[in-house]
Amino acid sequence: MIDVLVKPGSKKGPLVEAVDAGLVVYLREKAHDGEANEALIRLLAKHFDVAKSQIEIVRGQKSHRKVVKIGGR
Secondary structure: OEEEEEEOOOOOOOEEEEEOOEEEEEOOOOOOOOHHHHHHHHHHHHHHOOOHHHEEEEEOOOOOEEEEEEOOO
8 A cells, every 4th residue: 555645736747756655646637526536546557557447545535645555565
């Protein structure tokens, strides 16, 4: 499981940066109606080269701080 800090509505995104505590993910999508969560799943799937079904938001559905499970990791 990976700790992820999501920055929705960022002009810097889409971008994934590794930090000591996990990942910082910049998304262009706003945190509205689950758009940012969907974009996060798409971006992480592409970043880790896995299917979107392999990405699961375990905690933090409505928070900028999330815990994400990627496949068997």
